[in-house]
Amino acid sequence: MTQAQSSTDAAAGGDGTQERAEAGGRDRALDRALKRFVRWWRPTGMWRRGIVLAAVCALLTGVLFLHSDIPNRIGNLGSLLETFLPWLGVALPLLFVLAVLRRSTTALIALLLPTLVWLNLFGGLLTDKSSAGGDLTVLTHNVNADNPDPDGTAKDVIAAGADVVALEELAESQAPRYARDLAAAYPYHSVQGTVGLWSRYPISGVAPVDIRMGWTRAMRAAVSTPDGKVAVYVAHLPSVRVKFDAGFTAGQRDRAADALGRAISAEPLHSVVLLGDLNGTMNDRALASVTSQMRSTQGAAGNGMGFSWPAGMPMARIDQIMVKGAEPRSSWTLPRTGSDHLPVAARLQLPHD
Structure with missing residues (x-):
């Protein structure tokens, strides 16, 4: 092996080591980012818990607020819903209990929305x-x-x-x-x-x-x-x-x-x-x-x-x-x-x- 060949192989080996090092760094950075995302998504804090409950509250708000826009074309679904619309209020205390058990501030705040809409629709019927x-x-x-x-x-x-x-x-x-x-x-x-x-x-x-x-x-x-x-x-x-x-x-x-x-x-x-x-x-x-x-x-x-x-x-x-x-x-x-x-x-x- 000549000196020139050794120099060439060393250069090639050095370049491969650097590439592997760079790839390993990218992998570690991606792994750290993934762990940070998991820590953020995992419901460990009072604001991060109860995401699903908050979504249910948002859905309930939409149904109450937009009930007149739910179409009747399919099985008169809108009229059926409106016949028993006040009974959607039964979900409110249930959601409240679940939010408290989950210790979710997010869910409790989200619950205010359907509660206010329900009271606007039916609260007047609760008084004499x-x-x-x-x-x-x-x-x-x-x-x-x-x-x-x-x-x-x-x-x-x-x-x-x-x-x-x-x-x-x-x-x-x-x-x-x-x-x-x-x-x-x-x-x-x-x-x-x-x-x-x-x-x-x-x-x-x-x-x-x-x-x-x-x-x-x-x-x-x-x-x-x-x-x-x-x-x-x-x-x-x-x-x-x-x-x-x-x-x-x-x-x-x-x-x-x-x-x-x-x-x-x-x-x-x-x-x-x-x-x-x-x-x-x-x-x-x-x-x-x-x-x-x-x-x-x-x-x-x-x-x-x-x-x-x-x-x-x-x-x-x-x-x-x-x-x-x-x-x-x-x-x-x-x-x-x-x-x-x-x-x-x-x-x-x-x-x-």
Whole structure:
């Protein structure tokens, strides 16, 4: 081996050592960076814990805040969500407990967002907004066609002391029994199809309301109160179902609600009261043709959520008393009868000429 060759090999060996050293340095730098990232991501600090909980809070906030933008195109998902929207609040205390157990400041701060949105939507229903006064008490009750004790239900209705009573889901075989039982307390009444109206005051202008059902499940009458005539609508909108293959089947109810809304908007009398089982809540956008022009007595003068169905464990307010041209003073649910719905009542202040 010549001296020149040795010099060449040494130079080559020196270059390889340097390259290996540089590669090893890069590997160590990458390893240090990876360890720093793992230490940052690992939930060891109070700000870093609870990232998943914070994400759940953000998702819940979005659902509450943007519920009206959730489309109905797929199984009426938006309407189904809005029917039980208040129940999303049940997640708030659960998330709070999990955030505390996780000792996560991040999750606790994130939880403020859905809490504030929920309170903005439903916080007003948690307080008692009833007030004194009122000159007309109204009551509505889906008595259930399979009610095993219609006579007892009629007695409960009379005991409530309402001036005007609306009953829905009147079976043909039971309607005469209700008429007989309520006659002494309510001398004026009319039954149209499966809905009926009983009143202490004279009624006139009685007529069925076409809500595109093919049979009568809604009616209108003018009640002559001491403070003037009031248009009273009684309605039982079609039932809705949740099916695995079809989702929230509410199309027939939605069409009926639109027809009812058009009838009410054409009402010539100033004071209008709607009593009935609408098979939907005030949050359900599908009822907008009605809810956009009338006020819910529960929202304006109630105490609590006022859930009315199912009677054994009420989860939704689908039995409604709504008004326009009258001022709600109080609104409440009554004890359970033989029906699967709770009766609901309200006291109204009518305008004085």
